[in-house]
Amino acid sequence: MELSELISIILRRIWILLIAVLVCVGAAAYVSYFHMEKEYEASASMYVLKSNKTPSNNLYQELLAGSSLVKDYKELIKSKTVLKQVKDQLERSHTWAAQMTVEELSQKLEISNKNDTHILVAAAKDASPERAAVIANQVAVVFIEYSRQITVDESVQLIDAAEAADAPSQPKPLINMAVAAVVGVLVGLLAIFLQVQSQRSTTARRGKKPLEFS
Structure with missing residues (x-):
């Protein structure tokens, strides 16, 4: 033909x-x-850099240490230990958090390393734009404190707090x-x-x- x-x-x-x-x-x-249920996304960004209490003249070594921490933190931030603390703190001020399990909280989160930099982004998705922002910010707050406990320094700093989105990300x-x-x-x-x-x-x-x- x-x-x-x-x-x-x-x-x-x-x-x-x-x-x-x-x-x-x-x-x-x-x-x-x-x-299709509307879904909103909000994200909080954090900067990771190994920061020892003693001054260091080798910035390159600090950057390498920070890169290694980023990989570890991407896994740790969604650990049950961290998310359980997030859930507990959310329950203190939000009644809706009590109805959410740790597994459901984990499903709402996506942790990414922005362009292979030292920036960690904790993005939360929810049917409510306000809840998505609250969850993302609480994850950042809890993890920053948790990182200080395991590294004994301020290796994680908050860059931008999450804000409620004006438009849904899905559909x-x-x-x-x-x-x-x-x-x-x-x-x-x-x-x-x-x-x-x-x-x-x-x-x-x-x-x-x-x-x-x-």
Whole structure:
């Protein structure tokens, strides 16, 4: 089948393609706006640098030590020991924290090392923008104190506290609809191909010469 013939077949059945795209985009829009729970994200950033009480003339060694700490802290910050303290402190001033388990708290958190720097970012996600900010900030506060206990110095410093987001991070209706449109095109093309194949098979079984599709 030549390209020109393929394009001609698609154009004659463009309505199938349009219906498939409209159905997929419409379904994505409906689910995104009416069935997907909104999720807000807030993040607190911390700077990690090994800072001994005794002065050091070797800044390079301090930077290397800080890099090593960052890797360790990424794991420690989501440990049960730290998150249990976070939960306990949240319960003192927020009734909703009592209904949340340590495992659920862990699922709300994402710890990242920004661009392989000495900056640790604790991001919290929640259906409430205020709760997301409170959780992220509490994680930062608790972990800074915890880091001082295990390193006996101030190796972690808060850079930016988390603030309540104005817009949800999820869902993203426009992105969902764009992906759905692509899926709709693929579904439409498949439907056209199956229809063409079905018509050709019917014509062949009847022993007739294949007709040009209209």
